[in-house]
Amino acid sequence: MMQGRKTFVAWLQAAPMMVVFSVFFLLPLLLVTIVSAWDYNEYEMIPAFSLRGYSDTFEGCIADLPNLCTILKTYLKTLKLCLLTWCLTLLIGFTVAYFLAFHVRSKTWQIVLTLLCTIPFWTSNVIRMIAWIPLLGRNGLVNRGLEGVGLIRQPLEWLLFSEFSVVLALVHLFTFFMVVPIFNSMIRIDKRLIEAAYDAGATGWQTLVNVVIPLAKPGIVIGSIFVITIVMGDFVTIGVMGGQQIASAGKIIETRLNALQFPAAAANAVILLGITILIISALTRIVDVRKEL
Amino acid sequence: MNEKRSRSFYLLAAFFTAYVLFLYGPMFAIYILSFQGPDGGLTFPMNGVSLVWFGKVFSGSGIVDIAAAFRRSLQLGLVVMVLTVVLSVSAGLAFRRSFRGATFLFYVAIASLIMPSIITSLGIALEFRLLDDFVIKSGATDWTTAMGLFTSGLGAHLTWTLPFGLLIMFAIFNRFDSRLEEAARDLGATPWQTFWHVVLPIILPSVVGIGLFGFTLSWDELARSSQTIGPVNTLPLDLQGLTTTVTKPDIYALGTLTSAVSFLVIFLALVVILVLQARQRRHGSDAGKGLV
Numbered sequence: 136m137m138q139g140r141k142t143f144v145a146w147l148q149a150a151p152m153m154v155v156f157s158v159f160f161l162l163p164l165l166l167v168t169i170v171s172a173w174d175y176n177e178y179e180m181i182p183a184f185s186l187r188g189y190s191d192t193f194e195g196c197i198a199d200l201p202n203l204c205t206i207l208k209t210y211l212k213t214l215k216l217c218l219l220t221w222c223l224t225l226l227i228g229f230t231v232a233y234f235l236a237f238h239v240r241s242k243t244w245q246i247v248l249t250l251l252c253t254i255p256f257w258t259s260n261v262i263r264m265i266a267w268i269p270l271l272g273r274n275g276l277v278n279r280g281l282e283g284v285g286l287i288r289q290p291l292e293w294l295l296f297s298e299f300s301v302v303l304a305l306v307h308l309f310t311f312f313m314v315v316p317i318f319n320s321m322i323r324i325d326k327r328l329i330e331a332a333y334d335a336g337a338t339g340w341q342t343l344v345n346v347v348i349p350l351a352k353p354g355i356v357i358g359s360i361f362v363i364t365i366v367m368g369d370f371v372t373i374g375v376m377g378g379q380q381i382a383s384a385g386k387i388i389e390t391r392l393n394a395l396q397f398p399a400a401a402a403n404a405v406i407l408l409g410i411t412i413l414i415i416s417a418l419t420r421i422v423d424v425r426k427e428l
Numbered sequence: 429m430n431e432k433r434s435r436s437f438y439l440l441a442a443f444f445t446a447y448v449l450f451l452y453g454p455m456f457a458i459y460i461l462s463f464q465g466p467d468g469g470l471t472f473p474m475n476g477v478s479l480v481w482f483g484k485v486f487s488g489s490g491i492v493d494i495a496a497a498f499r500r501s502l503q504l505g506l507v508v509m510v511l512t513v514v515l516s517v518s519a520g521l522a523f524r525r526s527f528r529g530a531t532f533l534f535y536v537a538i539a540s541l542i543m544p545s546i547i548t549s550l551g552i553a554l555e556f557r558l559l560d561d562f563v564i565k566s567g568a569t570d571w572t573t574a575m576g577l578f579t580s581g582l583g584a585h586l587t588w589t590l591p592f593g594l595l596i597m598f599a600i601f602n603r604f605d606s607r608l609e610e611a612a613r614d615l616g617a618t619p620w621q622t623f624w625h626v627v628l629p630i631i632l633p634s635v636v637g638i639g640l641f642g643f644t645l646s647w648d649e650l651a652r653s654s655q656t657i658g659p660v661n662t663l664p665l666d667l668q669g670l671t672t673t674v675t676k677p678d679i680y681a682l683g684t685l686t687s688a689v690s691f692l693v694i695f696l697a698l699v700v701i702l703v704l705q706a707r708q709r710r711h712g713s714d715a716g717k718g719l720v
Contacts (some may be wrong), residue, residue, distance in 0.1 A: 142525060142526070142527050142528070142617075143524055144511070144522075145521070145522040145523075145524075145525040145527040146439060146522065146527045146528060146529070147522075147525075148518045148519060148521050148522035149515075149518070149519045149522035149523070149529070149530070150596070151515050151518060151519070152515045152516070152518070152519040152533065152537075152590055153529070153533055153536075155515065155583065155586050155587070155590060156533070156537065156587065156590070157538045158583060159548075159552055159583030159584065159586060159587050160465020160516065160539075160540045160543075160551075160587045161534065161536065161554045162551075162555060163548065163550075163555045164543075164548075164551050164556065166551055166554045166555050166558065167547065167550060167551045167554060170554055170558075179561075197637045205484065210681065227447060230440065230443055230444075231443070231444055233440065233446050234440040234441065234443065234444045235444075238436075238437050238440055238441070248444070251448060252447075252448070252451065255451045255452065255455060257644050257648075257691070257694055258455060258648070258686075258687045258690055259648040259650070259663075259667065259683070259686055259687070259690070260650060260664075261648075261650060261662050261664055261668050261683075262455070262646065262667070262683035262686065262687060263455060263669045264452070264671075264678065265458065265671055265680070265683060266454035266455050266457055266683075267454050267457045269454075269457050269458065269461055269472060270453075270454055270457060276457070276472055278471070307450065307451070307454070310447075313680060341435065358543055358622055361542065364542045364543070364544055365544070366545055368543075368545055368546050368547060368651075369544075369546075369651075370546055370651070371650055371651055371654075371668060375668065375671050375672075379672060385544065385546045388546050388547075389546065389655075390552060390653070392550060392553070392655055397554055397557065401550065401554065402551055404546070404547045404550050404551075406545055407541075407544060407546075407547065408544075411543075411544060414662025415542070424498075
């Protein structure tokens with residue numbers, strides 16, 4: 136009786152959060168899936184089964200073979216940007232986390248340096264993006280500097296509003312999402328394991344590959360999930376830093392939405408969701424994420 | 429490990445320093461450039477030093493109504509903050525016992541955290557659109573929309589802040605000494621008294637942290653707001669709109685201002701957390717003081 140009452144109270148305490156997620160997350164996702172199979176015209180969506188949203192999306196794909204149609208090119212481009220960002224954030228994030236976890240000895244310094252990395256995270260993403268403009272622009276610091284030392288005659292045009300600037304901004308914005316989970320896994324590694332590896336004659340590199348990386352794997356996977364899902368769905372960074380010239384999966388959805396083609400937008404969202412789920416489930420095969428939280 | 433440390437340590441320290449410079453360098457560039465003189469442009473070198481561009485932002489001349497967007501973002505951020513704290517603490521308490529659907533709620537929170545924002549945003553927009561269509565078809569002719577800052581917008585922000593709040597609560601209760609509660613119960617405290625006089629004061633610093641997270645996440649939130657906020661804009665949305673049209677440093681001034689608000693909120697929250705912790709140490713023992 137007492138036990139039943141307690142679980143009922145617990146259930147009541149959790150209910151408000153469940154309600155918010157139901158109304159603003161689960162139901163919307165369900166609606167996206169349903170509406171993606173609706174018909175539409177220029178003005179409204181029509182609640183009748185139609186796969187027009189999907190067929191419009193892949194319009195001309197078969198006719199264009201062997202050339203890739205726009206939508207496939209866009210997804211490949213998004214995947215490419217995602218892969219580049221993932222590699223870079225992983226390399227940088229791992230190195231930074233490794234330094235913080237194994238080389239910074241005092242707890243206080245660890246906290247101070249971690250905070251130092253956290254502070255920029257509190258500034259709006261848009262501001263951190265536009266911050267690159269005075270550096271990378273035509274008359275920006277980088278071009279001026281390179282011209283000053285005589286390395287180039289003409290300003291480099293590919294620095295800003297290009298794939299380069301998109302990846303740079305994404306790395307700038309999201310490396311922190313790699314640092315935190317990897318750092319968390321690393322500080323849980325028993326230092327004696329590393330001492331043991333050294334005593335057994337392992338080189339620094341061998342210890343890293345055979346001891347540290349396997350034990351930090353959960354953090355690597357969690358960080359990767361964060362970065363990959365953010366970049367796959369991103370339309371703001373790619374929009375602003377690509378000078379609104381680079382198409383991406385998220386951008387397609389946004390464009391369809393602005394044209395009020397809801398079923399088409401929903402169809403694209405379902406495709407994007409499918410790809411994201413595929414990537415995540417592949418990643419979670421590697422480790423049991425739940426155990427690590 | 430010691431004898432090998434020096435070389436790799438300095439290499440890694442250099443790498444870390446480079447990373448920090450990479451993080452901060454661009455941001456400081458725009459903070460500095462927002463103080464350009466009246467003839468200054470978007471790039472270095474500085475053309476005089478002035479507060480002209482901040483004045484432009486506040487007077488609203490040239491660009492959109494910043495003051496209104498500022499107010500809206502602030503209001504929304506505060507409401508999100510309060511709801512995030514209340515709902516997260518409540519759910520955090522629930523997760524200390526097992527209840528039906530605990531695993532499900534946990535996975536939903538995680539899914540909400542990693543769902544690409546544009547999909548969540550689209551879903552909520554669709555939901556409200558269908559609701560509007562339904563209401564209009566039911567005969568409410570003067571109905572415009574249920575979409576707005578404190579309906580769809582608020583919901584969209586909560587799907588982003590609540591997972592963070594919940595995960596922080598897990599971290600708090602992982603190292604919470606439940607013997608303190610048992611002691612309170614043994615002394616005859618009701619569950620509510622136990623929470624109010626024992627649990628809450630102990631977890632309060634971290635709860636302030638959740639509020640801080642809630643506010644700043646909402647304050648800077650852009651992707652989820654983009655389709656759900658209704659006819660008005662929040663500050664990040666305005667800022668994003670300006671990136672394509674504005675070619676003067678007022679956009680930097682606006683950036684510097686929003687950063688300043690973020691930092692102010694964080695600073696205040698840290699002060700509150702430190703004061704609370706100091707108080708906890710001072711009043712660590714309530715022995716002999718009685719409670720009610």
